[in-house]
Amino acid sequence: MPREYVHELKSEIRSISGSYELEYELAVEMDRKTVICLIGTGIVDNSCCGVGGCRFALVPGYVLSHKIYRNDEGLWVSQVESISDEELRGKITNILKKQELVQQVRFL
Numbered sequence: 001m002p003r004e005y006v007h008e009l010k011s012e013i014r015s016i017s018g019s020y021e022l023e024y025e026l027a028v029e030m031d032r033k034t035v036i037c038l039i040g041t042g043i044v045d046n047s048c049c050g051v052g053g054c055r056f057a058l059v060p061g062y063v064l065s066h067k068i069y070r071n072d073e074g075l076w077v078s079q080v081e082s083i084s085d086e087e088l089r090g091k092i093t094n095i096l097k098k099q100e101l102v103q104q105v106r107f108l
Helices: 086-100
Strands: 002-006 018-030 033-047 050-070 076-081 104-107
Touching (some): 002 050, 086 104
Antiparallel strands (some): 002 076, 018 033, 033 050
């Protein structure tokens, strides 16, 4: 089912124990379709248990329509379709872990 994806990067999100930031987007070609992926960094720097961090990827899905309009905040909006096929998710995860050195991959 198609849904909207808002392109928002370089905005630090704080939590009680740290923060994360989406750094950049990249496109991965898979089965003649474009998959949009976001690469970010999470930092734990305000936790009672210590400090740490990791690089991660978020995968909104296949791009159906790229940057079709700007929302009220001036951010580009695309139309995407979630990826539910487990075999395909595994392939994308392997590519991202190898090429982008991420520890976690989450499909939205």
